[in-house]
Amino acid sequence: MEVLLGLLAIEPMSGYDLGLNIRASVGHFWNESYGQIYPNLKRLAAGGLVTSRTERQKHKPDRHIYSITRKGRERLAKWLAIPPQPEIPRNELLLKLFFGEQVPAEILIEYVEQMAEENRAVLKLLERAEREVIDKNERYPGATYWRMAAHFGQMEMRAHLLWAEETLAELHKVAGRVRGGSTAHKEKRHADK
Amino acid sequence: MEVLLGLLAIEPMSGYDLGLNIRASVGHFWNESYGQIYPNLKRLAAGGLVTSRTERQKHKPDRHIYSITRKGRERLAKWLAIPPQPEIPRNELLLKLFFGEQVPAEILIEYVEQMAEENRAVLKLLERAEREVIDKNERYPGATYWRMAAHFGQMEMRAHLLWAEETLAELHKVAGRVRGGSTAHKEKRHADK
DNA sequence: GGGTGCATGTAATGGGTTACATGATTCT
DNA sequence: AGAATCATGTAACCCATTACATGCACCC
Numbered sequence: 001m002e003v004l005l006g007l008l009a010i011e012p013m014s015g016y017d018l019g020l021n022i023r024a025s026v027g028h029f030w031n032e033s034y035g036q037i038y039p040n041l042k043r044l045a046a047g048g049l050v051t052s053r054t055e056r057q058k059h060k061p062d063r064h065i066y067s068i069t070r071k072g073r074e075r076l077a078k079w080l081a082i083p084p085q086p087e088i089p090r091n092e093l094l095l096k097l098f099f100g101e102q103v104p105a106e107i108l109i110e111y112v113e114q115m116a117e118e119n120r121a122v123l124k125l126l127e128r129a130e131r132e133v134i135d136k137n138e139r140y141p142g143a144t145y146w147r148m149a150a151h152f153g154q155m156e157m158r159a160h161l162l163w164a165e166e167t168l169a170e171l172h173k174v175a176g177r178v179r180g181g182s183t184a185h186k187e188k189r190h191a192d193k
Numbered sequence: 194m195e196v197l198l199g200l201l202a203i204e205p206m207s208g209y210d211l212g213l214n215i216r217a218s219v220g221h222f223w224n225e226s227y228g229q230i231y232p233n234l235k236r237l238a239a240g241g242l243v244t245s246r247t248e249r250q251k252h253k254p255d256r257h258i259y260s261i262t263r264k265g266r267e268r269l270a271k272w273l274a275i276p277p278q279p280e281i282p283r284n285e286l287l288l289k290l291f292f293g294e295q296v297p298a299e300i301l302i303e304y305v306e307q308m309a310e311e312n313r314a315v316l317k318l319l320e321r322a323e324r325e326v327i328d329k330n331e332r333y334p335g336a337t338y339w340r341m342a343a344h345f346g347q348m349e350m351r352a353h354l355l356w357a358e359e360t361l362a363e364l365h366k367v368a369g370r371v372r373g374g375s376t377a378h379k380e381k382r383h384a385d386k
Numbered sequence: 387g388g389g390t391g392c393a394t395g396t397a398a399t400g401g402g403t404t405a406c407a408t409g410a411t412t413c414t
Numbered sequence: 415a416g417a418a419t420c421a422t423g424t425a426a427c428c429c430a431t432t433a434c435a436t437g438c439a440c441c442c
Contacts, residue, residue: 084285159352
């Protein structure tokens, strides 16, 4: 809801563009689907927080360009002044790892490697995003804040990658132990292979 | 849903206990409210994945102790074998920071400091949790995995704290610039102290 | 001819939190 | 006296994703 106001405060655009922009700019820490964007824009318009004008296009559907109003900016400022409440994240990988003893270590290794790969990709994106902001947009005052947000993601990704390395080493030890016989407290007599 | 199975696979307990255990063990990366736990336990029981026995208590409401069944363990294993899909986190702090130019830097500083404080507290909890697992529970095979999950949180918290330091320094610069007049991108004539 | 991109929207469905209701006990 | 803890559960509500529907244009 407020993402829409925030982005429209930077420049007017259509619902479709908002979707693209969300994915490209704040996508690493905030998502909003079209099933939410369009109804919310209607609600915002009904409340007088945004206005819309229709732009006709040849051979393409009309675009509805939304602009933020003074009232909308006030609402945005009010929302920004509310201290953010800490999120309660949900990390399925960690949950599965937590129950890891129920499952062969090999598949956990796969999960962690998969995660590391994704993290490396995101890290690259964030680094590229930062460079682009610096190159093209340093004059825009918001750029400072965009960099801060991007940096957050970068540091998190690097921390995850470190963790992944450490964890993979441990998981390989566990996997080796099972394969090599001599199990924990009791015998379990390997049946693998 | 599956957290319940996972925890019941470790030991039988009541819905109430499940709530406490979730908060204490996986709470840093997974939450489940009672409004969800109780109905889900019913569903699990209806599906034959858990069984319940009632334990009467004097002067206290009855406790319904749930145990996982063989079928439940199979379901759990099946779920664990599904690769976790990367979560799309929502970070309100970052979103507000992203729109930071709309708002005096002082309040952003407050937000980041607040976050850092919470992170330090969580970090301490996680470190204590790890020590306790090592001390008391090292013989339990699940302990290895619990440590891995706790470590993840620790490394993330440390990364956040580093970021907070860096970001606070930058925010103080911005705040100083505004207070000291001379707005734009050019000279910045320190006003701090 | 079939997929992808532009561009809008609605409806079904699911997931989850919050608030409510009950009732005894123990702590402050 | 009042709050908190134990212990269960239901109902209202909110939020969000997914799937569906439309329709033209462009590319392979």
